[in-house]
Amino acid sequence: MALKCQSYGCDRYADKRGYCEMHYMRLYRSGQISKRTNADRFWALVDKSGECWEWTGGLRGGGYGLFKLQSPEGKRVSIGAHRFAYAEQFGPIPDGMQIDHKCHNRRCVNPKHLRLATHKQNVENLAGLRADNTSGYRGVEFRPNLKRWRACAQHNKKFYSAGWYESPEEAAEAAKQLRLSLFTHNDLDK
Numbered sequence: 001m002a003l004k005c006q007s008y009g010c011d012r013y014a015d016k017r018g019y020c021e022m023h024y025m026r027l028y029r030s031g032q033i034s035k036r037t038n039a040d041r042f043w044a045l046v047d048k049s050g051e052c053w054e055w056t057g058g059l060r061g062g063g064y065g066l067f068k069l070q071s072p073e074g075k076r077v078s079i080g081a082h083r084f085a086y087a088e089q090f091g092p093i094p095d096g097m098q099i100d101h102k103c104h105n106r107r108c109v110n111p112k113h114l115r116l117a118t119h120k121q122n123v124e125n126l127a128g129l130r131a132d133n134t135s136g137y138r139g140v141e142f143r144p145n146l147k148r149w150r151a152c153a154q155h156n157k158k159f160y161s162a163g164w165y166e167s168p169e170e171a172a173e174a175a176k177q178l179r180l181s182l183f184t185h186n187d188l189d190k
Helices: 021-030 038-043 083-091 121-126 167-182
Strands: 068-069 076-080 098-101 114-117 139-145 148-155 159-165
Touching: 038 068, 038 083, 038 167, 068 083, 068 098, 076 083, 083 098, 098 121, 114 121, 139 167, 159 167
Parallel strands: none
Antiparallel strands: 068 076, 098 114, 139 148, 148 159
């Protein structure tokens, strides 16, 4: 059942905070009703029931949360939900920096799971395998002509090899050690 407007004598239906559009706008313009802040709107779209605080709003490509905030000039601006959560907790994000999910959950907006990172550092902290991986191990590829497994890693646009191995498990361990020696933000291998 639709509720009636809370204003005395008004028989219109309420659609905004218990008021009809006309009475809501009068109260808003007079300052008697304040508009919700970006932070209020943001946190209303977050499920904090688990260790990761899941974004329940809209998503952009790649599965990252997307939040549309109101700029001080009154314009709608889109921002990654994880970037908004980080900035709310820790302050502005420096130019050129990214926000890395330590938990590898792209929908997570828990500030404890987020950290500043360069693009290089963010790429180092990958959770899964590349789409073209056929070995099942990160940094391991099979060469049929040699019948051997190669352990490798890429760092600062340079390719590094940790050698050739008889089994994929040996190559995976060598690739892991190589990444640990090269990367600074590689949490999964630690």
